[in-house]
Amino acid sequence: MKDRLLLMIPGPIEFTPEVMRAMGMPTTSHIAPNFIEVFGQVLERLREVFLCPDGQPFVVAGSGTLAMDMAAANLVEPGDRALVVNTGVFGDRFAAILERYGAEVTQVQAPVVGEVPALEEVEATLRTADYKLMTITHVDTSTGVAADVKALAELGRRYGALVVVDGVCAVAGEEMRQQEWGIDIALTASQKAIGVPPGLALLVAGPRAMETFRQRKTPVTNYYADWSNWLPIMEAYEARRVAYFGTPPVNLIWALNVSLGQILGEGMETRFERHRRLSQAMKAAVRAMGLEQVPRRPEIGAHTLTAPYFPEGIDRSVLARIRAAGVIVAGGLHPAIKDRYFRIGHMGAVSPSDILTTVGAIERGLIEAGYDLKPGLGLTAAQAVLAEG
Amino acid sequence: MKDRLLLMIPGPIEFTPEVMRAMGMPTTSHIAPNFIEVFGQVLERLREVFLCPDGQPFVVAGSGTLAMDMAAANLVEPGDRALVVNTGVFGDRFAAILERYGAEVTQVQAPVVGEVPALEEVEATLRTADYKLMTITHVDTSTGVAADVKALAELGRRYGALVVVDGVCAVAGEEMRQQEWGIDIALTASQKAIGVPPGLALLVAGPRAMETFRQRKTPVTNYYADWSNWLPIMEAYEARRVAYFGTPPVNLIWALNVSLGQILGEGMETRFERHRRLSQAMKAAVRAMGLEQVPRRPEIGAHTLTAPYFPEGIDRSVLARIRAAGVIVAGGLHPAIKDRYFRIGHMGAVSPSDILTTVGAIERGLIEAGYDLKPGLGLTAAQAVLAEG
Numbered sequence: 001m002k003d004r005l006l007l008m009i010p011g012p013i014e015f016t017p018e019v020m021r022a023m024g025m026p027t028t029s030h031i032a033p034n035f036i037e038v039f040g041q042v043l044e045r046l047r048e049v050f051l052c053p054d055g056q057p058f059v060v061a062g063s064g065t066l067a068m069d070m071a072a073a074n075l076v077e078p079g080d081r082a083l084v085v086n087t088g089v090f091g092d093r094f095a096a097i098l099e100r101y102g103a104e105v106t107q108v109q110a111p112v113v114g115e116v117p118a119l120e121e122v123e124a125t126l127r128t129a130d131y132k133l134m135t136i137t138h139v140d141t142s143t144g145v146a147a148d149v150k151a152l153a154e155l156g157r158r159y160g161a162l163v164v165v166d167g168v169c170a171v172a173g174e175e176m177r178q179q180e181w182g183i184d185i186a187l188t189a190s191q192k193a194i195g196v197p198p199g200l201a202l203l204v205a206g207p208r209a210m211e212t213f214r215q216r217k218t219p220v221t222n223y224y225a226d227w228s229n230w231l232p233i234m235e236a237y238e239a240r241r242v243a244y245f246g247t248p249p250v251n252l253i254w255a256l257n258v259s260l261g262q263i264l265g266e267g268m269e270t271r272f273e274r275h276r277r278l279s280q281a282m283k284a285a286v287r288a289m290g291l292e293q294v295p296r297r298p299e300i301g302a303h304t305l306t307a308p309y310f311p312e313g314i315d316r317s318v319l320a321r322i323r324a325a326g327v328i329v330a331g332g333l334h335p336a337i338k339d340r341y342f343r344i345g346h347m348g349a350v351s352p353s354d355i356l357t358t359v360g361a362i363e364r365g366l367i368e369a370g371y372d373l374k375p376g377l378g379l380t381a382a383q384a385v386l387a388e389g
Numbered sequence: 390m391k392d393r394l395l396l397m398i399p400g401p402i403e404f405t406p407e408v409m410r411a412m413g414m415p416t417t418s419h420i421a422p423n424f425i426e427v428f429g430q431v432l433e434r435l436r437e438v439f440l441c442p443d444g445q446p447f448v449v450a451g452s453g454t455l456a457m458d459m460a461a462a463n464l465v466e467p468g469d470r471a472l473v474v475n476t477g478v479f480g481d482r483f484a485a486i487l488e489r490y491g492a493e494v495t496q497v498q499a500p501v502v503g504e505v506p507a508l509e510e511v512e513a514t515l516r517t518a519d520y521k522l523m524t525i526t527h528v529d530t531s532t533g534v535a536a537d538v539k540a541l542a543e544l545g546r547r548y549g550a551l552v553v554v555d556g557v558c559a560v561a562g563e564e565m566r567q568q569e570w571g572i573d574i575a576l577t578a579s580q581k582a583i584g585v586p587p588g589l590a591l592l593v594a595g596p597r598a599m600e601t602f603r604q605r606k607t608p609v610t611n612y613y614a615d616w617s618n619w620l621p622i623m624e625a626y627e628a629r630r631v632a633y634f635g636t637p638p639v640n641l642i643w644a645l646n647v648s649l650g651q652i653l654g655e656g657m658e659t660r661f662e663r664h665r666r667l668s669q670a671m672k673a674a675v676r677a678m679g680l681e682q683v684p685r686r687p688e689i690g691a692h693t694l695t696a697p698y699f700p701e702g703i704d705r706s707v708l709a710r711i712r713a714a715g716v717i718v719a720g721g722l723h724p725a726i727k728d729r730y731f732r733i734g735h736m737g738a739v740s741p742s743d744i745l746t747t748v749g750a751i752e753r754g755l756i757e758a759g760y761d762l763k764p765g766l767g768l769t770a771a772q773a774v775l776a777e778g
Contacts, residue, residue, distance in 0.1 A: 012416045012639060023640055024413020027401045027586045029717055061451045061588045062613065063635030069613040100612045191636055197416045199450045199588045199638035221610035223489045224451065224458040244722075246452030247580055249588035250401060251412060328418055333633070 005323065008358050009330035010141045010169055010305040010345035012191040012198055015255075016262060019196055022255040030250055031242045038257045039237040039248065045260035046204060049194075050171065050186050051268065052178035055204035058230055059256070061249040064168040064189030066225065067201035068097055071135075071164050071185045073222040074213050078102030080132040083125060083161065087116050087147055088140030089334055090166055098135070101221065106131075113336050114296040116147055119155065126159040132212075133162040133184075138170035142333040144307030144343065145295045146174060150181050157182045162209055168192055171202075172263055173304040173347040175272040184209040190252065193275070193304055193347035195259040199252045262349070272303075278346050278355050279303035281385035285359040288381030289366065289373055294334075294341055304347040309340055314371050316342070322365035327358045352386045394712065397747045398719035399530045399558055399694040399734035401580040401587055404644075405651060408585055411644040419639055420631045427646045428626040428637065434649035435593060438583075439560065439575050440657065441567035444593035447619055448645070450638040453557040453578030455614065456590035457486055460524075460553050460574045462611040463602050467491030469521040472514060472550065476505050476536055477529030478723055479555055487524070490610065495520075502725050503685045505536055508544065515548035521601075522551040522573075527559035531722040533696030533732065534684045535563060539570050546571045551598055557581055560591075561652055562693040562736040564661040573598040579641065582664070582693055582736035584648040588641045651738070661692075667735050667744050668692035670774035674748040677770035678755065678762055683723075683730055693736040698729055703758050705731070711754035716747045741775045 007014050028035045039059075046057040060066065072094070076082065082103040084095045087110050095105045108117040108125050126134070134156040139146050149165055156163040162184040167176060171186060173193030178186045183206065190200035205213075205227075213227055220226040229245050236243035263271060283301060286293060286308045294307035310318065316339055322329055330345065332338040344358060359378045367373050396403050417424045428448075435446040449455065461483070465471065471492040473484045476499050484494045497506040497514050515523070523545040528535050538554055545552040551573040556565055560575060562582030567575045572595065579589035594602075594616075602616055609615040618634050625632030652660060672690060675682060675697045683696035699707065705728055711718055719734065721727040733747060748767045756762050 007416070007418060009418055011636060012418065015416060020413050020415065024409050026409065027396070027404060027580070029396060029398055029401065029719075030587070031719075032717070062455070063450050063638075065635040066451070066613045069611075072612070097612045100608065100610065100615075189636065191416070191639075197638070197640045198419070198636045199641055219489065221489065222458075222613070223461070223486045224455045224611070225613065226489075246454040247400060247578065247587045249452075249586070250580075251586045252588055328421070330418075330420075 050204040062201040067187035073225040076101040083134040089142035131161040139302040141169040146302040195348040275303040281382040285378035285382035289378040325361035327361035439593040451590040456576035462614040465490040472523040478531035520550040528691040530558040535691040584737040664692040670771040674767035674771040678767040714750035716750035
């Protein structure tokens with residue numbers, strides 16, 4: 001149904017055949033012994049993938065926005081101060097969500113699109129008031145900018161703020177060590193580097209976040225997102241017991257267990273390194289083709305996607321040509337530059353061959369659109385990085 | 390992975406091979422032209438299945454509880470009065486959800502488990518105060534009791550209340566004519582008679598409900614459930630345009646389109662009649678085997694499930710024997726009678742053969758557990774009903 005096009009957008013990504021077989025297998029009862037075991041394993045494995053041995057995982061039917069909503073709805077009480085480290089569209093969204101639950105939100109903005117706020121500015125803001133929590137978008141899918149989560153989390157903790165990381169375009173691709181780095185909540189969606197079709201909100205909450213939740217003075221004003229409903233369910237399945245709140249999305253959870261098994265089979269360090277390497281190859285190709293990137297400096301470029309500007313004289317109609325050449329990439333998302341750039345996702349089960357296929361299709365698309373490019377320039381640059389490994 | 394056991398619980402149900410193939414097919418981009426067409430069709434077809442030509446459908450990743458939550462979060466403002474017509478566990482849940490959003494909830498309870506509240510009592514309550522909305526559980530999955538939705542909806546409208554029908558165990562199985570019966574919101578979950586694996590909350594809101602939402606004076610205190618976020622998305626996909634809020638659960642929506650096509654291919658009238666007939670067959674078998682049912686009168690028994698009490702001398706351990714005989718049925722859910730009854734789901738693509746297979750397994754399970762039953766008694770009674778058609 002995709003006519004064998006390669007899907008290289010920042011989610012949904014290409015999923016492994018084993019994951020897709022789990023999606024299509026006959027649905028079991030949510031209280032069947034084999035499903036209880038699968039759900040229990042999923043919860044255990046999420047702790048390993050998030051590198052958070054003391055965390056409490058939540059797996060709930062919904063989109064990544066539900067995971068953000070869960071973090072805000074369960075932690076925030078009216079009047080709480082929240083600091084949003086904003087690197088793009090998803091920082092704006094977290095601010096809107098936090099405000100919905102009564103938070104007084106202060107945003108530290110990147111000076112320009114494609115930059116990150118300076119650590120000094122974040123620290124200066126943390127000094128001005130008593131922030132209950134701070135949110136960081138690990139990778140903003142709209143800009144391809146990666147925040148320095150480790151340094152920001154350290155700052156947040158030093159000033160007593162709970163640290164919430166929106167890892168939607170990052171978890172299981174970008175290096176993220178939730179417990180070691182002092183992150184109180186990390187969250188993602190299934191269809192990104194976790195490698196499962198869309199439909200699951202995933203979140204791991206550390207002990208400080210759970211304690212803050214337990215100490216709430218007001219009820220959570222979002223019934224579906226309320227951890228009071230879900231915590232007993234997560235605890236039961238992990239103890240290989242049944243409990244009912246809502247019917248879990250059986251096939252998606254089965255598929256998630258397959259994918260988490262594949263992720264842990266590769267190993268988190270190897271996986272981080274593979275994402276780094278493949279990202280470097282893609283970015284080397286993009287540079288060799290003469291394209292600028294939205295992230296203004298290599299150090300702040302995500303490893304899960306690349307966001308190149310169209311070169312002079314080329315517009316978004318080139319995306320159809322790239323598609324005709326066999327690869328689907330995504331258009332722009334950030335309102336300020338929407339029509340000037342495109343986005344290439346490379347996360348999850350992505351391989352060196354996928355990178356070359358994609359670079360090849362971009363080269364041919366650009367040439368067909370009239371861009372003056374020597375065929376193979378991007379491929380050679382990518383291959384040079386791939387061959388190093 | 391189910392060892393070819395037949396899954397006859399009140400959801401997840403047995404899904405058709407075509408639906409499962411859609412689940413397992415390669416995931417497309419959520420902005421791919423073929424997916425836009427599929428999502429657009431889904432929205433149009435939901436109107437036909439809900440029999441609500443002027444309704445606004447919402448399709449969101451989540452469980453059936455999210456659909457209930459959406460109805461409450463978007464309609465209720467603090468201090469609003471709500472009337473819950475309670476026929477079991479899911480009436481309790483709707484009351485809890487409504488209260489979360491500040492409603493003053495009055496419940497009209499069934500006099501005993503297995504009964505429905507009298508229409509006169511509901512009307513007397515509606516007379517006492519100005520209710521903004523009234524909720525009805527069409528089929529309470531915990532008791533197998535079906536409410537008289539048509540009569541209750543008429544009462545609700547007469548007294549000016551918005552009528553909200555929790556159709557989770559009913560829509561596309563029980564007769565429900567949303568627009569003709571004056572139902573303002575009807576909702577369900579994918580894994581019931583709609584015939585798609587769990588993970589989708591489905592809701593159709595009529596014009597009065599949408600108008601009430603637009604006239605809100607206070608913001609919706611649940612970000613993820615807020616129609617302000619989802620309405621533009623539903624409108625865009627139906628107009629075959631792209632809009633982004635959260636990544637839609639692509640495979641589930643593709644599977645939903647396949648199932649809705651199968652449902653409309655059968656036709657709603659034929660489908661209602663098939664559910665009625667198969668339910669009568671199952672209930673005839675249950676009676677012939679000497680088992681009492683939770684619904685106290687045949688007229689209030691659901692057509693989507695049957696809830697028999699265990700006969701004298703038999704306890705829930707018989708469920709394992711029924712399973713060993715090839716069919717999975719569900720245990721009790723209502724706290725007051727939890728260990729005294731079981732539940733048989735028969736909705737969606739269920740066939741006469743499934744009914745016979747299930748009755749056969751129950752007969753053998755009961756006999757093995759020591760129940761004095763002449764083999765074939767239940768089967769003969771079921772077959773008599775099936776042969777009438």
